[in-house]
Amino acid sequence: MVHHPTPTKRQRRRTSKRVGTLLLLSLAVGFTGPGLTWSDSLPLDETVRQDISLAHTTQKREGAWEKERRALETKISRLESTQRSLQEEVDALLWANGRKEKEAARLDGEIAKASHLTEGLSPLIADEAKRATQVVTQSLPFLKNERETRLAALTDWVKAPATKQAEKLERLLELFTIETQFGHTSEAWQEEIEVEGEPITVQLLKVGRLSLYYLTLDEKGCGVFSPEKGAYEPLPANCAPHLKKAIALAQRERSAELVSLPIGRIVTP
Template sequence: MNPVTRFTTVSKTSFLKLFIGLIALLCFMPGAASAAPPITSKIRKDISKTMDAEKRTQNLKAEWKDESRDLADQLEQLEEEAATLKKELKKLTLRLSLEKRKHAENLRREKETGRIKNELTGFLDRVLSTLEANIAVDLPFLTQERKARIVALKEMMVDPEESPAEKFRRVFEALQIEAEYGTTVEVTQETITLDGKEIIVDLFRLGRVSLLCQSLDQKKSAAYDPGTGSWQALPDTVNRDLSRAIAMARLERSIELVELPLGRLQK
């Protein structure tokens, strides 16, 4: 207890005892009996007031102690919460710094991806244009199929929903197909113009080296001349070997040597 508070409490108690003693002394003094009732009544009122004040003071002190204790507990709790929040703030600050670095890295990657995407798109467009030009001057085989593939690729290249990886895959798939034409032998039936007439023929393709054809009755044979862009009739002596070559390409005949006109035709 505070010395001043203790002194005040002791002083008030001593004063109260002294005051009560004086009252008792006055009661036993000569002539006090006649005046006792009014004096005693007044004193009792004063004593009652003093005791009430003392009681209120004690109650206030008790309430203040309780409130002080509660405030101390609240302060301790707030300090603990402040320490916890400080730790959380430090964590959040570090996390924010990390997220900022990640965001910056994502922006850099996005920018780099956009640059690569634009360069890849330009490259694929050039490849597709070159492929289309080569088909236009190549031997006329599977013409509709090859042109349809080019059209589909062009539509895909302008489709925003197609990924760059898919565009790359399909363009190079077309390149691979075209490259394989140079190493394969194939027979298809098509309609050509020969000597001013349209006839259905067996079209025999030997890689990209030569493109020959023979009528279904095997009586007429012709070779495609890239120089003139037209079909040139071949001698009847070619019919037998070409017929055999067509059968071998269809796996209808065992492999054997045959003589066929290859390369550019001589006039």
């Protein structure tokens, strides 16, 4: 039987130190597993390069964002300026519209007053329309169709209930103006008339509103319209040359000169 000597305290302490050292080495070896070995980790220079690349990318993005921000600010400023201009135009249009509404209201008021005043013209317009009918029907029979058509239109306007008084008065004054102008002009034209019951084509000469003469186409016969008889009456043959000359003057074929024509007596009613 072999007896082993009992270890001393120093030996026991040395043994504990060795065990502790081995335990630390074992732990160190255990922490250096496949995931944390130096062979699998990135080198230091590669990490630096990645960090620098990331910084450059970030800087580029920040520059792009800054550029976009400035562009948006410029666009917003331009839109705000456009909005201010449009608002000024809207304000100006509203102001002008307000003035036009006031002017329209004023004109409506004046029209209403004028309509009220013209309502009192109805009896006067009716009387003057009758007088116009007498003027046309009892006057010399020149441009008969034209004048009767104008008179019939006036009568329709006066009788129409929807026609405003101002329009009736305007038509009435228009007819009187035209009839008045007939008294200041001399005209000549060809027309078929009836002389002593026989139709004949002649040259007619209107001298204002005083007389209406005729001259036959062979320039031998002539006559004048008699308002009393309502028919044409022959004139002496020696009047034909004077009528021929007067017709040439009315048609602007001769220069102005004095012509003797039988006017007759002017009778005032």
